[in-house]
Amino acid sequence: MKYWGLLIGACPLVAASCGPADLPPTLAELQAAYAREAADSTALHDPTLTIVGIDCAGTGEGRYLCQVGYRSARQTSDRVYIDAALFTRDPRGTWTLQSGLCRRAGGETG
Amino acid sequence: MLRTSLMCGAAVFSVAVLASETHARTIQEPPLFASQNGVLDLLVIAAPQRVTTFTAPGFTPIGWAYEVCTRPDAGNVCPQGATGLYGGFRLGLQPGDLLKMRFVNQLPPVNPAKLTSYVYDPLLALNPTNLHTHGLVVEATANTVAPPAVPVYGDFIFTSVFNPANGNPAIYSLSTYNTLHQHVDVIANGVVDYRIQLPANHPSGAYWLHPHMHGNAMNQVSAGLSGIISVGSVGKYACYDSQCNSRVPDGSVRHLILKDMQVMPGPNGGAPMFQEDAAFCQATPMPGEAVRNGVCAGDPAAYPHGAWFFSVNGQQFPTIPVASGDGEIWRLQNASGSASYDIQLTNDQTAQPMIMQLLSVDGVSIAIPPGTAPGDIVELGAARFHFATCPAASTTPTASSESPPVCVTDLVMMPSARAEIWAVWRGADGHVTSAPAGATATLRTVGFTTGPSGDSWPAVNLAKVQFPAGHAPRLNHGALNIHGDALATMQPGGLFETGFPNTPGAGITGCKALPPGHHRRIYFGNPTLASAPNTPGMDQYGNAVFGLGYEEIDQNGAPVAGTLADVTMFNPANVICLPLGPGNRPVTEVWEIINLTTELHNFHIHQTKFRVVNTTAPQGSLLSPKSTQGGGVMEDNVPLPYAVPGKLSQAVRIPSSGSCTIADYKAGYCAVTPVVLQIPFAMVGEFVYHCHILDHEDGGMMHAIQVVPSAISTASGR
Ligand SMILES: [Cu+2]
Numbered sequence: 013m014k015y016w017g018l019l020i021g022a023c024p025l026v027a028a029s030c031g032p033a034d035l036p037p038t039l040a041e042l043q044a045a046y047a048r049e050a051a052d053s054t055a056l057h058d059p060t061l062t063i064v065g066i067d068c069a070g071t072g073e074g075r076y077l078c079q080v081g082y083r084s085a086r087q088t089s090d091r092v093y094i095d096a097a098l099f100t101r102d103p104r105g106t107w108t109l110q111s112g113l114c115r116r117a118g119g120e121t122g
Numbered sequence: 123m124l125r126t127s128l129m130c131g132a133a134v135f136s137v138a139v140l141a142s143e144t145h146a147r148t149i150q151e152p153p154l155f156a157s158q159n160g161v162l163d164l165l166v167i168a169a170p171q172r173v174t175t176f177t178a179p180g181f182t183p184i185g186w187a188y189e190v191c192t193r194p195d196a197g198n199v200c201p202q203g204a205t206g207l208y209g210g211f212r213l214g215l216q217p218g219d220l221l222k223m224r225f226v227n228q229l230p231p232v233n234p235a236k237l238t239s240y241v242y243d244p245l246l247a248l249n250p251t252n253l254h255t256h257g258l259v260v261e262a263t264a265n266t267v268a269p270p271a272v273p274v275y276g277d278f279i280f281t282s283v284f285n286p287a288n289g290n291p292a293i294y295s296l297s298t299y300n301t302l303h304q305h306v307d308v309i310a311n312g313v314v315d316y317r318i319q320l321p322a323n324h325p326s327g328a329y330w331l332h333p334h335m336h337g338n339a340m341n342q343v344s345a346g347l348s349g350i351i352s353v354g355s356v357g358k359y360a361c362y363d364s365q366c367n368s369r370v371p372d373g374s375v376r377h378l379i380l381k382d383m384q385v386m387p388g389p390n391g392g393a394p395m396f397q398e399d400a401a402f403c404q405a406t407p408m409p410g411e412a413v414r415n416g417v418c419a420g421d422p423a424a425y426p427h428g429a430w431f432f433s434v435n436g437q438q439f440p441t442i443p444v445a446s447g448d449g450e451i452w453r454l455q456n457a458s459g460s461a462s463y464d465i466q467l468t469n470d471q472t473a474q475p476m477i478m479q480l481l482s483v484d485g486v487s488i489a490i491p492p493g494t495a496p497g498d499i500v501e502l503g504a505a506r507f508h509f510a511t512c513p514a515a516s517t518t519p520t521a522s523s524e525s526p527p528v529c530v531t532d533l534v535m536m537p538s539a540r541a542e543i544w545a546v547w548r549g550a551d552g553h554v555t556s557a558p559a560g561a562t563a564t565l566r567t568v569g570f571t572t573g574p575s576g577d578s579w580p581a582v583n584l585a586k587v588q589f590p591a592g593h594a595p596r597l598n599h600g601a602l603n604i605h606g607d608a609l610a611t612m613q614p615g616g617l618f619e620t621g622f623p624n625t626p627g628a629g630i631t632g633c634k635a636l637p638p639g640h641h642r643r644i645y646f647g648n649p650t651l652a653s654a655p656n657t658p659g660m661d662q663y664g665n666a667v668f669g670l671g672y673e674e675i676d677q678n679g680a681p682v683a684g685t686l687a688d689v690t691m692f693n694p695a696n697v698i699c700l701p702l703g704p705g706n707r708p709v710t711e712v713w714e715i716i717n718l719t720t721e722l723h724n725f726h727i728h729q730t731k732f733r734v735v736n737t738t739a740p741q742g743s744l745l746s747p748k749s750t751q752g753g754g755v756m757e758d759n760v761p762l763p764y765a766v767p768g769k770l771s772q773a774v775r776i777p778s779s780g781s782c783t784i785a786d787y788k789a790g791y792c793a794v795t796p797v798v799l800q801i802p803f804a805m806v807g808e809f810v811y812h813c814h815i816l817d818h819e820d821g822g823m824m825h826a827i828q829v830v831p832s833a834i835s836t837a838s839g840r
Contacts, residue, residue, distance in 0.1 A: 077292055079269045112308070
């Protein structure tokens with residue numbers, strides 16, 4: 013928690029990059045980003061994944077590091093998996109999953 | 123066999139460079155954190171810690187240790203002066219308690235050169251970690267809360283907690299990150315909670331706490347990360363007299379944590395090696411080498427002027443003043459990453475090992491029925507002890523309900539092992555007697571070799587023991603009277619008979635019980651990797667690799683078709699699954715463990731205890747899987763005798779492999795000594811079984827297992 017606090021706290025020092033456009037992503041935006049990623053490379057993703065909670069902090073230039081909790085519809089339990097993920101936002105405000113959430117580098121399944 | 127060959131050539135030993143202070147210091151008990159009103163709520167911080175208790179000049183290295191305090195009302199910082207000791211601490215729990223720990227990772231990054239597994243998981247250099255409560259029979263529950271709340275786990279090892287100061291794992295390349303996060307939770311902000319509920323019928327005894335991150339567990343444990351746990355009271359099972367009118371008080375229990383650290387000299391107190399190289403010292407002192415009091419000198423060729431410290435409660439060669447003529451209960455914990463001990467208590471006057479009464483093994487007091495054959499006791503102990511006749515047994519009649527005392531001269535303690543003994547002065551004939559003035563003994567390891575392709579762990583003196591002159595005021599029996607929990611766990615209401623009201627719900631599809639009469643066979647071996655097909659037992663980088671294989675065996679001893687899995691390195695995607703019994707009662711299975719390698723390994727399984735059995739023993743024998751007369755000895759780790767390879771086996775054809783193959787075994791090319799275990803499963807969750815030589819566990823000798831409630835089990839599959 014301390015880490016994120018420091019990063020967010022650093023924002024006022026670089027106010028130019030911390031306007032309204034740099035608001036952290038919402039859970040719905042990250043779920044959408046994940047769905048786009050899954051649609052682009054279905055073999056690399058568990059398509060049943062549902063994000064149930066996030067904790068994000070910006071690192072500048074539209075990059076956000078998020079602690080993401082998700083459930084898998086294949087799981088009968090109420091287990092929440094936790095992953096670290098990197099999301100970026102393009103100038104049009106579209107979020108892209110860069111790493112984490114079971115994205116695979118290539119070829120692997122899982 | 124060590125994974126990385128760190129030295130080569132024959133060692134030429136010079137006169138030792140280490141002169142430790144001659145006056146030893148009195149041993150300190152590990153600081154105690156005791157539960158109150160059924161709860162122990164702590165803040166536990168893994169952080170660098172300077173070791174100031176080594177007395178060899180120039181060595182005050184910075185290791186890693188847990189800082190522990192009662193959890194503050196707010197924040198994740200312990201008050202100044204909080205307990206943060208290399209030597210460890212003790213969590214004092216009672217059966218039925220709730221253990222809550224807020225856990226914070228503040229460890230520094232690791233030099234990749236210290237991490238043999240770096241090639242497989244570069245993010246290990248960021249030094250992720252977690253906690254495991256070794257030996258506790260508790261649930262291994264996964265997290266069920268969503269961020270931004272802090273995740274909450276039971277005794278669950280499939281999570282990796284990163285120190286944010288070392289960097290966020292998600293910013294590393296995909297191929298790097300994916301190696302890590304596919305099958306474990308990734309906690310990037312350094313904080314998790316553990317919530318561990320002890321059953322009300324949990325055995326009383328000694329347990330411990332250590333990191334269980336696959337790939338760096340050996341590095342972290344050898345740096346000092348561990349503490350111990352005690353459950354219940356010794357008086358529950360130990361009395362001074364045959365009628366149990368005089369129970370042994372908790373104040374007579376001494377906790378002895380055995381830790382070792384290899385350090386090279388240098389500025390700032392020297393540099394810990396974060397490793398366990400058995401060849402750091404010669405196995406036994408060379409002529410001219412100083413007496414090894416808590417330290418041995420580094421090999422002059424490979425580790426010039428280095429020092430390998432063997433501490434007790436973090437102290438180098440302390441003095442243990444036995445408080446009473448009645449003796450003391452000693453709870454010994456091997457908290458080494460990889461080192462094995464052969465513990466003796468040597469009478470300094472006669473230089474002979476003293477007889478010690480064995481009370482408890484791996485946190486469960488033993489329960490040997492009257493009349494048990496000595497040979498059966500030896501078999502129950504599975505090479506962990508050198509048994510001796512208890513002198514008291516022949517002279518003191520025991521009540522009919524009483525376990526006969528069991529005595530040993532040696533405790534073979536492989537990594538993670540616990541043993542509880544009664545340390546009391548004995549005369550030359552082994553009888554408990556009044557100590558003469560100035561009676562002393564030396565607690566030491568005489569050195570232990572783990573086999574032809576194994577390691578020779580050195581002989582070192584650990585502590586000086588002083589016995590008070592005079593008689594034993596409370597003892598009128600010649601031996602302590604032990605009413606072992608090992609029997610109670612199997613009786614109605616016992617943990618492994620009645621079970622525990624498990625958390626409902628968790629599970630996976632495709633999980634079925636082992637058919638009646640079937641057993642599981644687990645192979646310990648060194649695999650052949652697809653990436654290095656010509657060097658069995660070694661990867662493409664020249665490091666030794668370790669693995670486990672699997673097979674199901676039917677009631678006639680025949681393998682079940684389609685169940686054989688060759689020896690492979692740990693892959694968390696491969697899971698053995700089994701449901702609890704009807705009504706979620708415990709399920710007991712028989713496992714046959716076969717060591718295909720030419721060195722000892724140490725089988726350990728989480729969330730339960732097991733008994734060594736012999737499937738050919740008559741039903742009346744304690745060794746029979748059907749025995750109802752006593753638990754005997756319950757363990758959570760057991761040495762696996764090494765294989766004797768024939769000339770057609772891989773181990774002889776390619777000696778560097780260090781291992782027969784499963785095919786060698788089936789073809790009769792390799793003589794093995796199976797260890798057969800009866801394992802009760804009472805707790806749900808996802809957990810592991812593995813070799814507790816942590817260098818081997820990090821190297822792949824581990825497998826996942828899941829226990830689910832009975833109601834949701836369906837279909838078939840392993
Ligand atoms: Cu091993």
